[in-house]
Amino acid sequence: MFKIIRKIREYYRQRRDRRRILRAVRRADKLHEQTRQRCYVFNIGGRLVVMSTSDIKEMRRHRVLRPGVKSADIKRKAIYRTAL
DSSP: OHHHHHHHHHHHHHHHHHHHHHHHHHHHHHHHHHHOSOEEEEEETTEEEEEEHHHHHHHHHTTOSOTTOOHHHHHHTOSEEOOO
16 A cells, blocks of 8 residues: 555645646747747755856856866766756
8 A cells, every 4th residue: 555655645746846847948948939949957955956157167257166176077967958
């Protein structure tokens, strides 16, 4: 009985996560259409955050990122990248 309940919970959890990721991908594509910049989807603290290339560069300028961390390091951790 508990195995069935566990499987049902897991099914709905995966469905919810899939929906969250697809929603973030749509937001990234929409931002890409507006700005014509490459956009990225990141998982930060369990939340999906959409950032453009200029946002990442601005974070480096304001020293939000630790010294020694390159923009390429951050971009490599993205879940999704829009086309150029």
